[in-house]
Amino acid sequence: MSLIIEGLSKKYTKGIQALKHISLTVPEGECVGIVGESGSGKSTLARILLGLESYKEGIITYNGKPIVPKNRTSLREYRKSVQMIFQDTTNTLNPKLPIWKSLLEPLDNYKEASPSFLEQGLTKMEKAEQLLEIVGLEKEMINRYPHELSGGQKQRVSIARAISLAPSLLVCDEPTASLDVTVQVQILQLLKELQKKTNMTILFISHDIRAVAYLCGRVIVLKNGVMVDEFRIGDIYHKERHPYTKALIQAASSE
Numbered sequence: 001m002s003l004i005i006e007g008l009s010k011k012y013t014k015g016i017q018a019l020k021h022i023s024l025t026v027p028e029g030e031c032v033g034i035v036g037e038s039g040s041g042k043s044t045l046a047r048i049l050l051g052l053e054s055y056k057e058g059i060i061t062y063n064g065k066p067i068v069p070k071n072r073t074s075l076r077e078y079r080k081s082v083q084m085i086f087q088d089t090t091n092t093l094n095p096k097l098p099i100w101k102s103l104l105e106p107l108d109n110y111k112e113a114s115p116s117f118l119e120q121g122l123t124k125m126e127k128a129e130q131l132l133e134i135v136g137l138e139k140e141m142i143n144r145y146p147h148e149l150s151g152g153q154k155q156r157v158s159i160a161r162a163i164s165l166a167p168s169l170l171v172c173d174e175p176t177a178s179l180d181v182t183v184q185v186q187i188l189q190l191l192k193e194l195q196k197k198t199n200m201t202i203l204f205i206s207h208d209i210r211a212v213a214y215l216c217g218r219v220i221v222l223k224n225g226v227m228v229d230e231f232r233i234g235d236i237y238h239k240e241r242h243p244y245t246k247a248l249i250q251a252a253s254s255e
């Protein structure tokens, strides 16, 4: 798995330049964090990576193949290996469907997928139960509806759904932002555990440098669409950090 972004820029209509010449490589099995304040372009980057947003300038290649936005055929295979979790689970979990139906949607769409962490020969319901167990939820929850779950439980279901196809890359866009602090920590722990177990690559997008520092080995700092800093987590307190990175650390430690 390799994801390479070279010289990516994105301009919205009305001239808003959300990303300016972004270049980065996401190596296999690593967790790379993208941190920045509101409006820095984090979600734009995530949406482009998922093929949900177009871009005119730059090249994105995944395993050597270019990602062409909104090209359904080339995106089908890509979508199988690249999954996303969002801050707001309403995008993922249809309120009208029981949990098991939402959970099994990706596996239904890609019948050829057989993730190694699911036992062979399971019925549909047993697959849904196993997926829930992997993310630390009671299997009895498969028959509930999203409104009958807490925010943290819903995010666990979203994670179970996202990993059900054993993606090689998981893009997480502020997955803990709307959760209580203790639940945030539990979700971060779960992601860390899953990453260790499955060796999937994670691109973790957050405004919270502490969450990024907990989970990621490498960090990229975005400010107004520009990559202003990039470092290994061990160098977070290095004196050569960009003043904006230092300000983010300072702000987080005084919260």
Ligand SMILES: Nc1ncnc2c1ncn2[C@@H]1O[C@H](COP(=O)(O)OP(=O)(O)OP(=O)(O)O)[C@@H](O)[C@H]1O
Pocket (backbone or CB within 6 Å): 012, 013, 016, 017, 018, 036, 037, 038, 039, 040, 041, 042, 043, 044, 045, 207
């Ligand atoms: N569909 C759109 N049309 C026009 N401008 C947009 C659109 N989406 C985002 N923008 C603008 O692009 C810039 C980057 O927005 P983006 O949502 O990527 O930032 P972000 O870092 O994810 O912020 P937040 O943390 O608040 O979600 C902002 O100035 C925003 O107003």
